[in-house]
Amino acid sequence: MRSGMVSVIGRPNVGKSTLVNALVGQKVSIVSHKPQTTRHRIQGVLHEERGQVVFVDTPGLHKVETRALNKVMNQAAAGAIHDVDVVLFVVELTRWTEEDEGVLRRLEGLTTPVGLVVNKIDRLDDKEKLLPLLQKLSARRDFAFIVPLSAQKGSNLKGLVDELFSRLPEGDPLYPEDMVTGNDLGFTVAEVIREKLIRSLHQELPYSTTVEIEDYKREGNLDRIHAVIWVEREGQKKIVIGEGGAALKQIGTAARRDLERMLDRKIFLQIWCKVRENWSDDPKALKRFGLTPD
Ligand SMILES: Nc1nc2c(ncn2[C@@H]2O[C@H](COP(=O)(O)OP(=O)(O)OP(=O)(O)O)[C@@H](O)[C@H]2O)c(=O)[nH]1
């Protein structure tokens, strides 16, 4: 048997979380079309006959660190490069930016094997263009391997998993067979609510919100959960709640549906929206909301 840790890094929005979910066959990390969705390191475990891979999804490494939250997110991602067996650097096939360049710089001097995952190949209209694009990317570093794939369509995932297993050390599984994520239940619930929130909000507002679980009670087949959506200003609270509470109700319903399916239990979910001014730039608030680099 082989087993080991693989961290998944890259700039925001390239599809790291989509990839980790596809690899472990279950949703362990939330996804949205807006950059900077993931804020923590998220573990997802792939179990196979030949062994186990523990993936570490990370926040997208980004350039502009306007608030303390940005620094914490970048630190969480950068810290995941070390003490793993393989690093996966995820990029988009057709879009290379200054932030990809920044990720590449962070990898300089690293002796751990770095594999390049070229994602979103489903967007390529002309397959003839694939090879030249891959050649261009491969010139950027001496990558251990390069795998083009589509995380969303699930194409060529096996090619990637084979590359990983060939590089993992021999050893017993790190986690029990039924464990899919290393993150706890309260965290997962908060993340599912945050996903619905991000998807329902526009422009910059998602960056000013976070979700905290205030109370979590298990009563037979029912989980009773009280959650708080924190925003930074009164005006934002109005938007989150919506006309007559309609927006908040929609977020709650969508989150409850997902959670009932994921946990196979009845969920009673109550969500409040509260203001904590400037929380995203306040180290004390970040600590309280569990937003620390580890
Ligand atoms: N067309 C296409 N879209 C994809 C693919 N993989 C991911 N996406 C989309 O890309 C967007 C970002 O996906 P995420 O998985 O949240 O990206 P991420 O790298 O985790 O982003 P951050 O957490 O913000 O760093 C979402 O809208 C996904 O649906 C793919 O293979 N093809």
Ligand SMILES: [Mg+2]
């Ligand atoms: Mg993500």
